[in-house]
Amino acid sequence: MTEILLADDDIELCSMLQTYLAGEGFTVTAIHDGETAQTEALKDHYDLLVLDIMLPKLNGLDVLKNLRQQCQKPVLILSARGDDIDSIVGLELGADDYLSKPCNPRVLAARIRAILRRAESVSNIEQIEVIKVDDVELHTQSRRVYLRSQLIELTATEFTVLEILMRNAGQIVNKNTLSVDALDRKLTRYDRSLDMHISNIRKKLCFANNDGIKTIRNVGYLYVR
Amino acid sequence: MIISGIAIAWYTEKLSEDEIPPLLKQHHQIFQQQSREAELTLKQSGVAGLLQWKADTQNTHAIARLYIVDEHGMELSHQPLPPDIQRFINSEFNIHFNTPFDSSKDSVLGFRVVAPDNIRYYLVTTFNRPHPLLFLLTPQRIIIGIVVSGLICFALARYLSSPIQRLRQTAMQLSQGNLDARTSATARNRNDEIGELAKDFNFMAERLQAMVNSQKHLMRDISHELRSPLARIQVALELARTKETTLIESELHRIESELEKLNTLIDELLTFVRMETDKDNIEWIPINVKELLEHIVDDTLFENCQSPQYNQIKIHCAEDIEVAGNPRLLHRALENVIRNACFYTPIGSTVAVTCTSNNDNIMLSIEDEGPGVPEDMLEKIFEPFVRVSKSREKQSGGYGIGLAITKRAIEIHGGHIHAANKASLTGMTVNVSLPANRG
Numbered sequence: 001m002t003e004i005l006l007a008d009d010d011i012e013l014c015s016m017l018q019t020y021l022a023g024e025g026f027t028v029t030a031i032h033d034g035e036t037a038q039t040e041a042l043k044d045h046y047d048l049l050v051l052d053i054m055l056p057k058l059n060g061l062d063v064l065k066n067l068r069q070q071c072q073k074p075v076l077i078l079s080a081r082g083d084d085i086d087s088i089v090g091l092e093l094g095a096d097d098y099l100s101k102p103c104n105p106r107v108l109a110a111r112i113r114a115i116l117r118r119a120e121s122v123s124n125i126e127q128i129e130v131i132k133v134d135d136v137e138l139h140t141q142s143r144r145v146y147l148r149s150q151l152i153e154l155t156a157t158e159f160t161v162l163e164i165l166m167r168n169a170g171q172i173v174n175k176n177t178l179s180v181d182a183l184d185r186k187l188t189r190y191d192r193s194l195d196m197h198i199s200n201i202r203k204k205l206c207f208a209n210n211d212g213i214k215t216i217r218n219v220g221y222l223y224v225r
Numbered sequence: 226m227i228i229s230g231i232a233i234a235w236y237t238e239k240l241s242e243d244e245i246p247p248l249l250k251q252h253h254q255i256f257q258q259q260s261r262e263a264e265l266t267l268k269q270s271g272v273a274g275l276l277q278w279k280a281d282t283q284n285t286h287a288i289a290r291l292y293i294v295d296e297h298g299m300e301l302s303h304q305p306l307p308p309d310i311q312r313f314i315n316s317e318f319n320i321h322f323n324t325p326f327d328s329s330k331d332s333v334l335g336f337r338v339v340a341p342d343n344i345r346y347y348l349v350t351t352f353n354r355p356h357p358l359l360f361l362l363t364p365q366r367i368i369i370g371i372v373v374s375g376l377i378c379f380a381l382a383r384y385l386s387s388p389i390q391r392l393r394q395t396a397m398q399l400s401q402g403n404l405d406a407r408t409s410a411t412a413r414n415r416n417d418e419i420g421e422l423a424k425d426f427n428f429m430a431e432r433l434q435a436m437v438n439s440q441k442h443l444m445r446d447i448s449h450e451l452r453s454p455l456a457r458i459q460v461a462l463e464l465a466r467t468k469e470t471t472l473i474e475s476e477l478h479r480i481e482s483e484l485e486k487l488n489t490l491i492d493e494l495l496t497f498v499r500m501e502t503d504k505d506n507i508e509w510i511p512i513n514v515k516e517l518l519e520h521i522v523d524d525t526l527f528e529n530c531q532s533p534q535y536n537q538i539k540i541h542c543a544e545d546i547e548v549a550g551n552p553r554l555l556h557r558a559l560e561n562v563i564r565n566a567c568f569y570t571p572i573g574s575t576v577a578v579t580c581t582s583n584n585d586n587i588m589l590s591i592e593d594e595g596p597g598v599p600e601d602m603l604e605k606i607f608e609p610f611v612r613v614s615k616s617r618e619k620q621s622g623g624y625g626i627g628l629a630i631t632k633r634a635i636e637i638h639g640g641h642i643h644a645a646n647k648a649s650l651t652g653m654t655v656n657v658s659l660p661a662n663r664g
Contacts, residue, residue: 010453016460023467080449102456102488105463189520190553 002116003045006030007037007060008052008078017105024109034058041067048074048116050108052101053086061089068094072155074115078103091196096157097183098193114184119156131166133225136205136212138166145205152204157182161197165213165223175220253334260336260348263293267340275338275346276302293338294347301346309333310349388412388419392426402636404434441498448495455491459484493626497609500554500633507551507637511662514580514587515542517552521560522578525567538567542580548587549662550638558634561627562591562642562655569595570652582661589657597646597653606644607632635659 004026008014014030021028029046031037034055041049041063049067053060064075077090077098087098096115099108131138137146143159145152154162160182165173179187179194187194198221202213214222259282266278275293279302283291290310293301298314300306306314313333335349391412398406407430412423462480465473522538548555566576570593577592598606605611609629635642640659647654 010456013453013457013460016457016464020460020464020467023464080452102452102459105460189524189556 001025001027002047003027003029004048004050004112005037005040005046006050007032007034007041007055007063008050009033009054009056010052017108020105021109021112026109026112032056034060034063037063038066041073042070046073047119048076048112050076050078050112051095052078053090054080061086061093064090064093064095068155072153074119074156076108076111076115088192088196091193092200094155094158094200096155110184115156117184118160118182131163131169133166133169133223136166138163147205154201154204158197158201158204161194162201165221169223170225172216172222173220178220256334256336256348256350260338263336263346263348264338267338267346271340272301290351292349294349296345307351309351313349314347385419388415388423392419392423395426395430399430399433404430404437406430441501444494445498445502448491448498451487451491455484455487490626493630496557497626497630497633500630500637507554509549509551511547512550512552512555513544514546514548514589515540515544517556518542518559518578518580521556521563525560525564537574538563538576538578540578540580542578543582546580546582546587547662548638548659550659554634555638558631558638559589559591559657561631562657565627566591566593566595566653566655569593571595585661587659587661589659591655591657592647592652594650594652597651598644600646603644603646607642 002025004021006014006017006021006028008017008030009032011030011032014028014032018028018030029040031040032055035057037049037051037055037060038058040046051060051063055063060077064077067073067075072094075095077087077095078101079086079090079098080101087100090098096118097111099111129139129141131140135148137149138159139145140163143156145154145159145162161178164178164181175194176187179185179191182197183193198213198215201207205212207213212224214224216222262282263275263278267275270277279291279293290307292304292306292310294306294314295301310333313335333349333351335347338346338348340346388411392408395406395408407427408423413420413427415423458480462477462484466477518540522540526538563576563578570576574594576594577590579590579592581588602611607628610625612625632642635657638659640657642655642657644653644655646652
């Protein structure tokens, strides 16, 4: 059974979501403030954290920032609809995806599944185990990335994005394809999620702006060999 | 005015100190001339001649009040002496009797005429002395007066009107929505009524700003608060769906679609409010107008106009036109206009989107062939929740904020928007101008 930690200050909403997601096959533990979220999220038995940004005591973004310093557990951000800045900051801080509130619970369940699929530690596809481009080594089975033999911490989504780009190193990967393959959804206009993930990967792999992963305007990305 | 009056008075005072006023001087000269003539006549033709001269002079020069008085103070032609002359003779004549007499006092002038036999006669005349203030009115002084008072009035007018002019500009800024507009410190520090007005104006602007801001916060808070129950209803709806629903599926579907509408409305409201509060944090990048328009048209056609007989949207735009702006905001702004045009234009007709540019501006026009809008509503359609007619709005599925968002977004980009009915054909044109991107 997949265990989800749901941090939202709306107690009634939480209890209803608990019931709904239980029907979808998830065990949900609901908490209602940022401090509890901070301590609970570090516990290993949770597979995913659904994090509301407007939380009492400690802001959801701060919870995420502190969490990312210690682990790469999948996080889905719930931002208030229209607060684009919040979702961008959330992605920048290493969230795997975001949803605007109020959201359709069916969509929420689908997004959770998509993130969990990426986070599945064992890849089902029979592929070469290690992809190596220059200094970067990507181990598909263990889902680990090494830069000059040093382990780099990536979130599940970042790993998936990097994996797709490295498999196609030297070729342009269409933005829409990348969105479908890595995020399990079609690219919508002004959706900055992919850009944010790419920018996080660049930072973590110490790539200069257009070095390593190149942005091809209006088309997609290119991992330079 | 007072200062200029004093200046002129001082100047004339100074002049009159060292000279006889010119008019009096003129009379004096003329009369002196006449007395010489009289003396000459007296020498040549005696008293009879003098009387004749007097009659001639009175006729030719039309001098009514010319008198010749002998040593005893008697008028030669036995004319009665008017009181002022009499007074003059009584005072002056006694003093100057037997002494050379050549004096002028008040408006009476007297000259001594000596006959060859040494008998003295006195020629006395009066004239109407002009009013003392009339002495001010020489052309020279009038010009000086006009120039001096003009300069002073100009300075005074500037002193009074320039702060009012600035106050007016500030008031204009305020009315155009710049709630930060305040009067300058120089105007506020004046110790007169204008200074008071400037202070009151600022007080008013502050109150206005506080009120508008609290209104905005209220609207934002309400919208935020509305979303919580909405989120709960949405989950409750999905929970209801997991149960036995065959009987109520259509109702559930209806609830869902109404929920979506409520959601959209709140979303639009928040966008509108947030544009005001977050306008300083908007991200600006160069945007290719043609690309933007194509995206909007793609979306509009995809969502609204899928049937083949539906209207067309034609774009006329050069490849290289760019504006600096926020793509999401501008997309939304133009999308609202194009969707509107697409909605009102009759099926099978064309919506034309044209973009031209010059050095400073980019002009966009969106033309439909729909019924247009009553003239008095052309301005108002850009205000929130203003409906042209109830039936129209209901069909469009809009909430009446779309064009208000458009207007604000365009204004935030430094542009203008206005709507006009087409002169000849039916239909409406919406014109948008935006400042060109200068890199």
